[in-house]
Amino acid sequence: MLVAGALAALAFPPVDLFPILIPCLAVLTAAIDAAASWRGAARRGFLFGLGLHTAGLYWLTDAILVRADTFWWLVPLASPGCALILAPIAAAPAALCRLAPAGWRRLLAFAGLWTLFDMGRVFIFSGFPWNPLGTTWELPGRLGDVMIQPAAWIGVDGLTLCTVLLALLPQAGRRGALAALAGLAVWGLAGWGRLALTPLPASRNPTVVLVQGNVPETEKIGGNDNVAIFRRYLALTRSGVARALPGAGDRPVVFVWPESAFPGLLQEDDIARRMIGAAGDGAAAGVIGAMRADTEGRWRNSVMALTGPEGQVADLYDKSHLVPFGEYQPRLLPFHVVPGEGMAAGGGVRTWHLPDVAPVGPLICYEVIFSGQVVDAKDRPDWLVNVTNDAWYGDSAGPRQHLAAVRMRAVEEGLPVARAANTGISAAFDAHGHELARLGWNRQGVLTVALGAPLPETLFGRWGRWIPILLAVAMLLPALGPRVRGIGGRPDVRRL
Incomplete structure (x- = not known):
């Protein structure tokens, strides 16, 4: 089961090997059917989830290596430790699907239960809905654009439900395989149709200048090169804005620095803000990632909107979804891994209304992975x-999986997204999730992009996660409902 789960992680970006889910889920469901009890099925599901998330989150080890001098003992535990927390999310549907009779009804039950429990990951600590199976359709280029369009109606969790169903259907024999092919064709036609029937209107959105300083994390932690880092961002901003202004036309220009790019307390530094305002001369606003201390002395991971030559703080936003083990200390841990007291969370997403700039919603780091x-x-x-x-x-x-989440949010909400990343990957997507431009990993530079217009509010944007929840429940009704043997016959209900 561990190997099957680990191989299934190849379906995630950037490998994008979706067909691997078919044999991997076949191994899991066969093991569930062969288990002597629901406990045995749960163990098999747990092992599958452990392999899936250990392999899918292997990159968490890199974060520990940055501070290996202090947390060297966590290096072999980072990915498996997170996987241990997430593995019960796979164990539960493996056990509960046995309430349905073996065969197509159990497959429906598994798909619905997998989706519902996977959606529940938003409640683990501060939430960690990373790599839902619906992201496996974020293929590069036009094909990926087509296949992720249904997310505008059903969200990435709805795509997860459809993905699991398509992967399981071949187990139902020839008819199941044909149904899977038909479903895949309908999926593709629906995506193509949405692209064709929802053209982007004329845009009043800005030309964005995404500044990628490419500062290694060891330099940021050391704090010895703060002046050089600041000068680097000023120089990149100056050149990027100067390049953007001539072609912007009637559009405003907005420059964006990544998360915690400013090496200090920007809100309290009038001189630094004036220097940023001068570097962005001609731009309507600058969006700067910076730490701040609130009036109660609590640290907050923030982003600030600066306007005018004085670099006035026109608005600010504090990160609401904090990274467990990175920005705050979960109380369940018996040891301390977060420096100091950690950070305080903000009050939730909001919209900025800046002078001469179309309304914009700021998001910091992994907040963008929270569908809906x-x-x-x-x-x-x-x-x-x-x-x-x-x-x-x-x-x-x-970073590639993180970027995939940005693309999916663009489709779900029907909104263009601009993303500035310190070491990459900086990119911009239109409201269809089509990539407009990118600046790759480990590169220093500036990306200038004219953002497209928003689309009308999507079905998912209006109703949110209720849609995939209802779809998953709809799968469970025929799967777990009583099976009637004949008119007036008694229901035949399978037990765990």
């Missing part, structure tokens, strides 16, 4: 900006 939780429903923005620092995770699958 990236937009203020009462004040919908016209675009999203995501600042992040993936330098912790090296040149691994981690």
Whole structure:
């Protein structure tokens, strides 16, 4: 089971080997059927989940290696430790699906239960819904654009439900395989149809200048090169804005620095803000990632909007979803891994209304992985900006999987997204999730992109995660409902 789960992780970006799910899930469901009891099925599901998440999250080890002098003992535990927390999410559907009779009904039950429990990952600590199986359709290029369009209706969790179903259907024999092929064809046609029937309207969104300083995390932690880091960002901003202004036309220009890019307390540093304002001369605003201390002395991971030559703080946003073990200390741990007291969480997503700039929703780092939780429903923005620092995770699958989440949020919400990453990958996507431009890993430079317009609010944007929840429950009704043998006959219900 461990090997099957680990191999299934090859379906995630950047490998994108979706067909591997078919044999891997076949091994799991066969083991569930062969188990003597629900406990045995749960153990098999647990092992599958352990392999899946250990392999899928292998890159967490890179973050420990950055501070290996202190946390060397955690190096072999980082990925398996997180996988141990997540593995019960796979054990539960493996056990509960045995309530349904073996065969197609059990397959339906497994798909619905897998989706519901996988959605429950948002409640683990501060939430960790990384790598739902629906992300396996984020293939590079036009094919990926087509296959992720249904997320505008059912979200990435709805795609997870469909993905599991398609992978399981071949187990139902020839008819199941034909049904899988038909479902895949309908999926593709629906995606192609949405692209064809929802053209992007004229845009009043800005031209964004995404600044990628490419500062190694060891330099940021050391703090010995703060002046050089600041000068680097100023120089990149100056050249990027100067290049963007002539072609911007009537669009405003907005420059964006990554998460915690400013090496200090920007809110309290008037001189630094004026220097940033001068470097971005001609831009309508600058979006700067920086730490801050609130009035109670609590540290917050923030992003600030600066306007005018004085670099006035026009608005700020504090990160709401904090990274467990990275930004705050879960109380369940018997040892301390987060420096100091950790950080304080913000009050939730919101929309900025900056002078001469279309309304924008700021997101910090992995907040963008939370499907249905990236937009203020009462004040919908016209675009999203995501600042992040993936330098912790090296040149691994981690930054690529993070970027895939950004692309999926664009489709779900029908909003263009601009993303500035410290060491990469900086990129921009239109409201269809089509990549407009990118600046690759471990490169220093500036990416200038004219953002497209938003689409009308999507079905998923309006109803959110209720849609995949209802779809998953709909799978469970025929799967777990009583089976009637004949008219007036008694229901035949399978037990665990």
